[in-house]
Structures are given as C-alpha cells and as structure tokens.
Amino acid sequence: MSKDDDVLGLTLKSHRRVSFRDLLDGAGWDQRSNPKSGCIAALRWPLGPERQGTWRVAYSNSLTPAGKTSAAGSDATPSAKVYSDVLYRSFFFAAADLKASWLQGQNMQRVDARGLSAEEFVRRFEQTSTPVILKGAAERWPAMKSWSQESLVKRFGKVQFACGACDWPLDEFYAYARSNIDDVPQFIFDKYFVRRAPELLEEYDVPDVFKGRDLFDLVGTGRPDFRWLLIGDRRSGSKWHLDPNKTSAWNAVVKGRKHWLMLPPGCPPPGVHPTKDGSEVTQPLSLIEWFVNFYSELKRMARENPAFELKEGTCGPGEVVFVPCGWWHCVLNLDDDTIAVTQNYASETHVHGIRRFLCEKRGQYKLISGLALCTRKNARQRALSLAKLGFRLRQGRLGRAPTGLSGDPVSAPRGDKSFRKQFRYFWLGLFGRVGLITDNWVAANGKEDNSQIRCCCGRFSPFSAPAARLLQVAVYHANRFSNMIAIVGMYWLARNRSTSPFLRAVGFQASTLMMMQFPANFLLQFFASTPGPIANLARGSIFAYFMYCVFMGILGVLTGTPRDLPGIGNGITRPTFTRPGGSMTRFRGGGGGGGG
Numbered sequence: 136m137s138k139d140d141d142v143l144g145l146t147l148k149s150h151r152r153v154s155f156r157d158l159l160d161g162a163g164w165d166q167r168s169n170p171k172s173g174c175i176a177a178l179r180w181p182l183g184p185e186r187q188g189t190w191r192v193a194y195s196n197s198l199t200p201a202g203k204t205s206a207a208g209s210d211a212t213p214s215a216k217v218y219s220d221v222l223y224r225s226f227f228f229a230a231a232d233l234k235a236s237w238l239q240g241q242n243m244q245r246v247d248a249r250g251l252s253a254e255e256f257v258r259r260f261e262q263t264s265t266p267v268i269l270k271g272a273a274e275r276w277p278a279m280k281s282w283s284q285e286s287l288v289k290r291f292g293k294v295q296f297a298c299g300a301c302d303w304p305l306d307e308f309y310a311y312a313r314s315n316i317d318d319v320p321q322f323i324f325d326k327y328f329v330r331r332a333p334e335l336l337e338e339y340d341v342p343d344v345f346k347g348r349d350l351f352d353l354v355g356t357g358r359p360d361f362r363w364l365l366i367g368d369r370r371s372g373s374k375w376h377l378d379p380n381k382t383s384a385w386n387a388v389v390k391g392r393k394h395w396l397m398l399p400p401g402c403p404p405p406g407v408h409p410t411k412d413g414s415e416v417t418q419p420l421s422l423i424e425w426f427v428n429f430y431s432e433l434k435r436m437a438r439e440n441p442a443f444e445l446k447e448g449t450c451g452p453g454e455v456v457f458v459p460c461g462w463w464h465c466v467l468n469l470d471d472d473t474i475a476v477t478q479n480y481a482s483e484t485h486v487h488g489i490r491r492f493l494c495e496k497r498g499q500y501k502l503i504s505g506l507a508l509c510t511r512k513n514a515r516q517r518a519l520s521l522a523k524l525g526f527r528l529r530q531g532r533l534g535r536a537p538t539g540l541s542g543d544p545v546s547a548p549r550g551d552k553s554f555r556k557q558f559r560y561f562w563l564g565l566f567g568r569v570g571l572i573t574d575n576w577v578a579a580n581g582k583e584d585n586s587q588i589r590c591c592c593g594r595f596s597p598f599s600a601p602a603a604r605l606l607q608v609a610v611y612h613a614n615r616f617s618n619m620i621a622i623v624g625m626y627w628l629a630r631n632r633s634t635s636p637f638l639r640a641v642g643f644q645a646s647t648l649m650m651m652q653f654p655a656n657f658l659l660q661f662f663a664s665t666p667g668p669i670a671n672l673a674r675g676s677i678f679a680y681f682m683y684c685v686f687m688g689i690l691g692v693l694t695g696t697p698r699d700l701p702g703i704g705n706g707i708t709r710p711t712f713t714r715p716g717g718s719m720t721r722f723r724g725g726g727g728g729g730g731g
C-alpha cells in the first residue's frame with residue numbers, strides 16, 4: 136500500500152471495498168495530514184442541508200480559505216495525495232489487460248484423449264487426483280461447428296440465460312459483453328441451459344473417459360445441479376473456488392481459450408480466505424485484481440513450499456480439463472466469445488468422500504449446493520443410496536454396470552501379472568480400503584488418494600512408509616481400541632474377587648453386552664447394502680434385540696443372577712460367588728482360578 140493510500144488516515148484493505156458514503160460518514164474526513172508534505176490540512180465536506188457534491192468539491196473547498204465555499208462542482212485538479220479506492224481500483228482493474236507472465240505457466244499434464252481408455256484415465260488421473268488436459272476429447276462434438284456468437288444469437292437470441300445475478304436474452308448479453316467497461320465482466324453461467332435451449336444437449340456429449348461413470352445418474356431426479364453452459368469474453372472468468380459437494384468435474388472448451396490455475400486440496404492461494412466450514416470464500420472482487428496482487432506471491436509460495444503444487448495450463452477448443460475433487464481452481468477466459476460446457480460428477484473413486492460430505496456432518500445440508508433447501512435435508516438419504524450404489528457397483532451386482540467403469544480401484548487390473556503391481560494392489564487391497572475409510576484424514580492433509588498419503592511431514596507411498604498407513608489405521612480405530620480396553624476392564628472387574636459382588640455383577644453383564652456390539656455391527660454393515668425396506672427392518676430388529684439385551688443385563692445386575700442374552704448366552708461356566716438375594720456365577724474364561 137502506498138503512502139498516498141493513507142492520506143485520509145484510513146487503511147483501505149485491497150480486498151475490501153469501502154463505499155464512498157462510508158468514507159464521508161466516517162471520521163476520516165477530519166484527519167490531518169502532514170503539512171510538510173504539502174498536503175492539505177483537512178478535507179472539508181459541506182455540512183448542513185447543502186451536504187452533497189463530490190469528493191472533488193470537498194477537496195476544492197479545503198483549498199479555499201475557511202468560511203468561503205468554492206462553487207459546487209468546480210473542478211479542482213485532484214492531487215496525487217487524494218486517493219479513492221472506489222474510483223481508482225474499479226477504473227484500474229477495468230482497464231488492466233492480462234499480463235503475458237500470468238499465462239506462461241503450462242505445467243498441467245496434457246494427454247491425448249484419443250486412445251485413452253476410461254480404466255487408464257481412472258488409474259492415472261482420478262485415483263491419483265491429478266489435473267490433466269485431455270487433448271481432442273471434445274473435437275468431434277457438433278457444437279464445435281455450430282456454437283459461436285453469430286449462430287447462437289440467430290438460434291437463441293431472445294432466449295434468456297443466467298448471467299451474474301439475473302437472466303439476460305442472449306443477444307443482449309453479447310451486446311453487453313462487447314461494450315462493457317466493468318472491472319468484473321459478467322458472463323453466462325447457466326445451469327438451466329438444457330431446459331432453455333434443449334437442442335444444445337444434442338450438440339455435445341460426455342467425453343468418453345467420463346461416460347456412464349457419474350454415480351449421481353443413479354440416484355434419481357433429485358440429483359444436485361451438475362451441468363453449466365459458460366460464455367464469456369476476454370478477462371471474464373471464475374474466481375477461486377472449490378467445486379460443489381466434493382464432486383470432480385470436466386470442462387470442455389468449444390470456442391476460445393481458458394487459462395486454468397489449480398491448487399491441491401487444503402491449499403487455498405494467497406489472498407483467498409475460506410471460512411472454516413468452507414461455505415464462504417473472501418477474495419478480491421475481480422479475478423484480475425487477484426492476479427495483479429497475488430499471482431507473483433503464489434508463484435513464490437509454489438517455489439518454496441512443495442505442498443503448493445500449482446498446476447497451470449491453457450485449454451483450447453476441443454480440449455477438456457479434468458478438475459479432481461477438492462482442488463482449488465480459477466479460470467480466466469483469454470478470448471472474446473469463449474464458450475464451454477462443464478459437468479460435475481460423482482465418480483466411484485470419490486464416492487466415499489461425497490457420501491461423507493452429504494450425510495455425515497451435522498447441519499451439513501446447509502453446505503450442500505445445487506439442491507433446493509427442502510430437498511437438502513433429504514441429502515442424507517440420497518447420500519446413503521449413493522453409497523449403497525457405489526458398493527453394489529463395486530460388487531458388480533448392478534445388472535448393467537455403467538460403461539467405462541474402472542472396477543474396484545483397489546483390485547489389480549486383469550492380466551497385469553507383474554509382481555510389483557500385484558503386490559501393490561494386494562497391499563492397497565489390505566490397507567487401501569482402510570485408506571478409503573480414513574481418507575478424511577488424508578484429505579485434511581492433501582490429496583484424497585489411495586496410493587499416496589501426504590501428511591504434515593511429507594508424502595508416503597504404501598511401499599516406502601507402511602508405518603504411516605498403520606498410524607492412520609490406529610488413529611481411525613482408536614475408538615474401537617478404547618472399546619476393547621473397556622471390555623477388558625469389565626472382564627477384569629468380573630474376575631477380581633476383591634471388588635464388591637455388585638461391581639462384579641456389573642462386570643459380568645456389561646462385558647457380555649459390549650461383546651455383543653461386534654456381531655451387531657457386522658450385521659448392520661452387512662444389511663446396509665440391501666434395499667431400503669430390508670435394511671430398515673434389519674436395523675429395527677437389531678436395535679430391538681440390543682435394547683432387550685440391555686434390559687436383561689440391567690435385570691441381571693439388579694437381581695444378582697446373570698441373564699441369558701439371546702444368541703450369546705450369559706457366559707457362565709460355574710458358580711463363583713453368592714450374594715444376598717441370589718447366586719452369582721462366573722463368566723466363561725473368567726475367574727483366573729478364583730471361586731466364590
């Protein structure tokens with residue numbers, strides 16, 4: 136911030152716009168500046184009923200002797216010492232063009248989509264969470280010939296599309312796009328384009344490597360918003376964001392070029408501040424403002440900190456960008472009339488992350504986007520069906536498995552017999568599944584990825600650091616360990632002859648009851664993948680059974696006679712002690728030779 140920025144005694148943060156009215160109403164107008172620097176002593180804003188005018192009038196007033204007012208509107212030449220963030224910044228960013236240095240980074244992988252199978256794509260890019268530009272993935276779309284300003288206006292000129300906060304007829308949008316001097320040029324970003332111009336749906340197609348792999352296709356009509364038409368001129372674009380609902384995306388350019396910047400999960404760029412729950416992001420008003428103020432800082436961070444694995448690349452006509460779930464990204468349109476289509480999808484690879492996002496956090500429905508509020512509360516149900524579908528697809532039980540499905544990400548590709556690969560997949564099979572469960576932890580530390588774990592102290596592969604995986608397993612299962620410890624404690628209580636008979640009775644029944652949760656959990660998990668009514672019936676029965684056992688256990692403790700818990704017995708082998716009102720017996724395996 137320059138010295139001049141401070142002339143009003145106000146600190147103007149570059150990412151926060153202060154309205155001119157704020158300045159006028161605040162105390163800033165009376166701040167004295169340094170007379171030695173040649174600044175005016177005080178700015179005088181006309182008070183009383185004539186309180187109106189411009190900041191120039193105030194400045195000019197302050198140059199004339201006190202008591203006299205210069206003619207309203209007199210045009211004193213503004214000094215470099217008077218600074219208006221509101222006026223200057225908008226003007227500056229509206230006029231600023233894109234710097235060549237912002238666009239030179241091209242380290243995003245580019246692969247030819249022709250000849251790339253879905254399996255290979257999933258293995259190389261989806262499972263390793265790697266952004267990539269797929270060359271030629273959209274080159275055969277009819278849209279490549281038929282989408283341009285001229286033809287679209289001819290066909291849909293009077294059709295309204297979403298642009299910024301409102302809907303505009305397409306012809307008006309193009310008129311605006313060609314003549315505006317906005318610092319944040321508006322652009323078409325429409326999720327209802329298929330409803331508004333159904334022909335457009337016939338003119339593009341899901342690229343082969345993504346075809347039939349969107350698990351949201353299988354959860355019915357209530358799926359979240361997922362496809363958008365994007366039309367914008369040079370300098371328009373999408374500011375830094377994460378895609379909704381932990382989905383991944385593909386973005387195909389039909390006309391013009393788009394420049395992409397991406398950062399891995401958990402690494403927002405400088406100048407971009409998400410709230411803790413990720414529901415809001417504070418950042419400069421325009422993308423250009425971000426580039427001007429923060430691009431070079433991001434490059435420096437990327438050089439110095441390997442976690443900031445910045446990926447940059449320009450995507451041209453016929454090319455498709457893959458945005459892995461959880462990656463931060465922003466997109467700058469480089470040409471006038473840049474036209475693209477994007478779709479978000481729920482891949483099998485990330486189905487667990489999506490399921491967790493949709494259903495496992497309290498109040499999460501507020502963060503779920505692309506669903507009407509009334510249906511968000513059902514998101515949990517929908518997520519459960521998504522998870523079940525994912526599970527069934529994995530088991531190959533869905534009659535028609537979607538084409539191009541990768542298969543189980545932790546099973547070795549057929550025919551691949553190399554020992555290293557087999558061992559790797561065996562390993563992943565063993566721990567990768569746990570990795571899937573623990574990927575919350577992994578995601579918090581970097582990529583959601585089965586083959587590599589990035590944690591606070593570096594990156595591990597399952598080969599180089601099995602200990603890291605084991606550590607995760609231990610952390611994840613810590614609650615189960617504590618459960619086991621509690622059971623052992625209860626057994627100890629039951630066996631310890633020095634404790635009171637009552638406490639021993641508690642030990643007897645509680646340890647049996649706690650053991651019961653293992654088969655109960657197993658059954659619950661087993662039934663989780665069955666159709667809704669069966670799963671509900673199973674859950675209800677297990678709950679009723681559990682409550683019955685709890686009741687019998689309490690009765691056993693109160694009466695001093697251990698009760699039979701259906702299916703698991705009472706664990707008694709022989710009588711151990713008696714207490715007034717009943718005899719107490721010892722649990723199977725317990726007692727350590729002690730008797731009553």
Ligand SMILES: O=C(O)CCC(=O)C(=O)O
Pocket residue numbers: 363365372373378384386393464466475477
């Ligand atoms: O093409 C763009 O402006 C980016 C679109 C995008 O990232 C999105 O829709 O989430």
Ligand SMILES: [Fe+2]
Pocket residue numbers: 376377378384458464
């Ligand atoms: Fe996006």
